[in-house]
Amino acid sequence: MTSDIANYLYLDGTIVKEEIIGVGGAGIVVNQGGYAFKIPRISKLSEIDGVPVHDRILDHNEDNYNELAVAIMSFKHEKAIYKRLGDHPGIIRCYNVDSEEPSIQMPLMNGDLRQHLGEIRLKRSRQLFWLLQLARTMAFAHTKRVIICDFRLDNIVYDDDMNIRLIDFSESSLMHLEWDLKGCDKYGFSILTDIGQFGAVMFEIITGQHSSGGSDDLASTGNTSVNKRGMAGFYYREMLDQGICIGWGS
Template sequence: MTSIIANYLYLDGTVVREYIIGADGAGIVVNRGGYAVKIPRISKIIEIDGVPYNNGRLTPEEGDYDERVAAIRGFEREKAIYRRLGVYPGIIHCYNLVSDDPSIQMPLMTQYLAKSRPDRAT
């Protein structure tokens, strides 16, 4: 079985150095200045089967598929959904929904589940 190790990247190709709170299929959530900020999930392979891998580029070459474009579109759609939902109990408040920046800024909810357990019926 092949072993692959990758780093998460910002859209400009630099490696994410902020504390990563979590990840899903479309983004990673980092701790940034006391906020939880979801940014596009872009990764770069750095090692295959224990052998360092480096093609010399952190961003795709011109003409190659660029996953950043799809990631930005996905964030635009997600922000539009949060704008339509508005402020509603049970939905986390997002602060930068009208910004063109492909990120979603939310309150950093440390220990939220430990203090606010959902009802078993939920």
């Protein structure tokens, strides 16, 4: 059985030596100069069974150049979505949205909600505040004709003041501005799939447990077992009681 060691690379082929704070399907996020930089996820073997592999910069004739081309297209797509969404308190800011460079420069955040919820139990007031924030942000994205498609705790980050923001729109769909919010994109995603994913996020924030999607699952809160559908309904009613109007419309 062979043992391989790979390094992540910048576009010029040099090895990423900065702190890596996130790894996704198309990109990695590094801590660079006080900012979080998302760059294409390009890797290269550096060692096989303890034997160093000759290190050289990326060659356009190599197979991994195709990987690079796909990554660059993905970044252009994601930047177009950030540009459409603009500046919103519930969405991470992309500082270099007008740059042609395949990178996304963002403020450094403290972590994502999946990590945070694994370490601490939230007060109900904080849960409700975050759910309202997320619902409003999702509704805003829909008014901009963006389907989020990948709404999950890993893609929600928080800052020092415990404000949360959505990140990573690489899987999102940019619909025509004339879209009437009906139907779905070419992959089958719609505002209804976003709302369904939001329901799973709601369950995880309320219970601290990972949602498996089964309607009969029970969520244990203290010494009481509560049906998760009932808990979600309780929070939804409480949002309505506070006079919150989440309007999906034009």
